[in-house]
Amino acid sequence: MSDAPTNDGQVFDRLPATADDREVAGRATRAEVIEWWVDRFGLPADAFDGYTFWEKGAGKVWIFAADLPTPVDAEGVGMTFLRTRQEHWKPTTNAAQRFGREATRNVIDLAPDEARRFLAGEDLDPAWDGDWGYLIVAHELAGDREPIGVGLYVHDELRSVVPKGRRASVSPPE
Amino acid sequence: MTPLERYESLVDDAEAFRAACDRPLPAVVRVNTIKATADRVRTALDEAGIAHEPTDWHPGVLRLPRDSPGRNWPHAHGWIHGQEEVSNLPALVLDPDPGDRVWDACAAPGSKTTQLAALMGDRGLLVGNDNNLGRLSALRHNAERLGVTNLVVTNQDARNFSLKPLGSQGAGVDAFDRVLVDAPCSCEGTIRKNPDAFDTWSLDHVRSVAGVQKGILRRAVQATRPGGTVVYSTCTFAPEENEAVLDHVLEREDCRLVDVDAPLDGVPGVTEWEGDRFDPSVEKALRIYPHHNDTGGFFCAKLEVGS
Numbered sequence: 001m002s003d004a005p006t007n008d009g010q011v012f013d014r015l016p017a018t019a020d021d022r023e024v025a026g027r028a029t030r031a032e033v034i035e036w037w038v039d040r041f042g043l044p045a046d047a048f049d050g051y052t053f054w055e056k057g058a059g060k061v062w063i064f065a066a067d068l069p070t071p072v073d074a075e076g077v078g079m080t081f082l083r084t085r086q087e088h089w090k091p092t093t094n095a096a097q098r099f100g101r102e103a104t105r106n107v108i109d110l111a112p113d114e115a116r117r118f119l120a121g122e123d124l125d126p127a128w129d130g131d132w133g134y135l136i137v138a139h140e141l142a143g144d145r146e147p148i149g150v151g152l153y154v155h156d157e158l159r160s161v162v163p164k165g166r167r168a169s170v171s172p173p174e
Numbered sequence: 175m176t177p178l179e180r181y182e183s184l185v186d187d188a189e190a191f192r193a194a195c196d197r198p199l200p201a202v203v204r205v206n207t208i209k210a211t212a213d214r215v216r217t218a219l220d221e222a223g224i225a226h227e228p229t230d231w232h233p234g235v236l237r238l239p240r241d242s243p244g245r246n247w248p249h250a251h252g253w254i255h256g257q258e259e260v261s262n263l264p265a266l267v268l269d270p271d272p273g274d275r276v277w278d279a280c281a282a283p284g285s286k287t288t289q290l291a292a293l294m295g296d297r298g299l300l301v302g303n304d305n306n307l308g309r310l311s312a313l314r315h316n317a318e319r320l321g322v323t324n325l326v327v328t329n330q331d332a333r334n335f336s337l338k339p340l341g342s343q344g345a346g347v348d349a350f351d352r353v354l355v356d357a358p359c360s361c362e363g364t365i366r367k368n369p370d371a372f373d374t375w376s377l378d379h380v381r382s383v384a385g386v387q388k389g390i391l392r393r394a395v396q397a398t399r400p401g402g403t404v405v406y407s408t409c410t411f412a413p414e415e416n417e418a419v420l421d422h423v424l425e426r427e428d429c430r431l432v433d434v435d436a437p438l439d440g441v442p443g444v445t446e447w448e449g450d451r452f453d454p455s456v457e458k459a460l461r462i463y464p465h466h467n468d469t470g471g472f473f474c475a476k477l478e479v480g481s
Contacts, residue, residue: 063323064326065296065297066298066324066326068326068340068346069345069346072341073339074327074339074340075310075314075328075329076317076325077327079317079321079322079323079325094252094318094321097252098209098321098323141247141248142215142217142218143214143217166250166319168244168245168249169245170246171222171246173222
């Protein structure tokens with residue numbers, strides 16, 4: 001029996017700063033999380049200055065604009081942000097909307113009709129010759145690019161992973 | 175007698191009051207400044223062919239005269255949130271600053287909580303508490319859609335809210351700068367939105383919920399640092415749930431009422447009701463009747479903690 005600390009799915013524990021600080025096996029570090037967004041989506045390295053990162057649940061990482069002593073016994077701390085502890089890390093729809101505007105890589109821009117179908121949860125077949133994996137899916141709204149959420153691009157298909165509670169049918173303009 | 179007839183002696187124009195209560199309310203949305211500006215929202219609504227009108231008192235509160243707020247791109251992006259016009263008031267009166275420590279004692283489903291987050295620029299610590307776990311999931315859903323990242327969600331009875339889960343020792347929270355108590359109430363002022371609001375109304379319910387309100391407001395004052403601010407609001411007209419609650423707390427806790435600087439028309443709190451007299455300072459509270467601004471009914475008071 002090892003006495004090594006394990007992930008308690010019931011409390012919010014702060015992510016360790018770096019691998020050297022890691023005590024809980026398999027827990028992502030703050031440095032890895034930031035590096036992943038910078039590498040995958042081209043965000044600036046300082047995009048998350050001032051935020052703290054927490055794990056509650058297996059691999060569910062939360063982003064928090066403030067700080068508290070770890071662990072925190074609460075129902076929610078900040079916003080759900082990223083799924084780790086699986087082969088490919090996956091950003092949440094809400095994180096893509098909130099932080100995806102700064103993305104410069106692996107962003108796919110959809111035409112108006114495609115965007116409506118993606119939001120409704122439909123899988124699409126758009127033109128894309130970039131990486132496979134999780135992409136930030138965007139469209140143009142009010143004169144600028146705006147991220148809708150996250151899509152999984154595999155086998156020349158873009159799967160909508162908009163969660164059921166965020167799916168919606170938007171009417172085309174009159 | 176409908177509950178509204180109880181209050182006809184308090185209003186300036188009973189007929190206009192009755193008529194306003196019978197009219198339905200238009201859909202109203204608040205612009206979520208964490209994700210968008212009022213300009214971009216108006217442009218996006220125009221692109222979608224959705225009619226919108228500004229309110230005359232706040233550029234971030236829009237009426238949608240022919241639409242429901244839900245099925246459009248600005249909503250899908252969390253740029254707007256359906257929120258009754260007058261319910262925008264208490265967070266504006268609390269007026270939190272970025273970096274403040276703020277407690278929303280009765281937070282679910284989160285319209286005012288997310289508005290507080292926006293007023294804070296999504297910075298500082300915002301604690302959204304509710305005793306109802308089911309309603310907390312609506313709060314979390316709304317907060318995430320609107321892109322709020324400074325919110326801690328707790329599930330406690332606000333009457334004996336404990337700071338311990340926030341680490342009251344060491345680097346944790348020992349007191350709040352500002353607290354919003356948007357108390358559970360008999361909801362008389364929401365009749366224009368919920369025509370069945372009176373189905374469950376009874377004087378016993380009014381008295382029982384007033385007891386809860388007193389307990390929550392006392393705890394809110396206790397959990398606020400000296401010099402800090404507490405805003406008390408309800409969406410009901412009953413003095414038992416409004417001025418009587420303030421009177422009770424003024425007598426027992428270290429706090430005083432201050433003027434409410436409101437962009438909406440209202441009248442002062444009442445100092446006398448059915449033979450009871452209240453602390454004269456309850457006049458500083460604001461009563462908003464449906465015929466004053468063509469909104470729902472509301473009550474709002476601002477307290478300063480400490481001498």
